[in-house]
Amino acid sequence: MTTPPLPPGEGALGEAVIPRPDNNFPALRAALARVAPTRLPELIAERATVFTMATRSSSYQPIALYQLKWATVIEIERFPALARRLRAAEHAARSLDRDDAAWRTAMDEIRAITDAARRAVLSPSGLCG
Structure with missing residues (x-):
């Protein structure tokens, strides 16, 4: 976990397995189905909660944040090596004790990615830009 958070250049990340989807629910759902299908139930369940929050608050902000969250998840999953780094x-x-310096390194890696x-x-x- 001492590698830089995101090395420059397309070669360091490898090729994206799918193009970046548009930032709307159908496109995000389709992209997630291709790169992390096990997370589809989470996406769908969270959508219902977010739309309820948006309705109650008369604000689109919960929906915008939801879309940003899932677009970010998909952006990571589009690059398998990056997704593996995040999971590691x-x-x-x-699994590490919070007093262990490696725990802080892991947390820094998660945040950077x-x-x-x-x-x-x-x-x-x-x-890759």
Whole structure:
């Protein structure tokens, strides 16, 4: 976990297994079905909660945050090596003692990967740009 959070260049991340989807529910659902199908029930269940929150608050913000969250998840999963790095860091964070310096390293890796993926989703050039 001492590798840089997101090495520059397409070769370091490998090829994306699917193109980045549009930021709407049907496109996100279809993309997730291809890169992480086991997470589809979570996406769908969370959608119902988010739409209820949006209705109650008369705000689209819960929906926008939901779409950003899932677009970020998909952005990571589009690059299998990056997804493996994230899972390894998550496993380390769950299994290490919080006093262990490796726990902080794992948490830093998780944050770096998710922050970079979020920025990529929000940027036209993406992770490989």
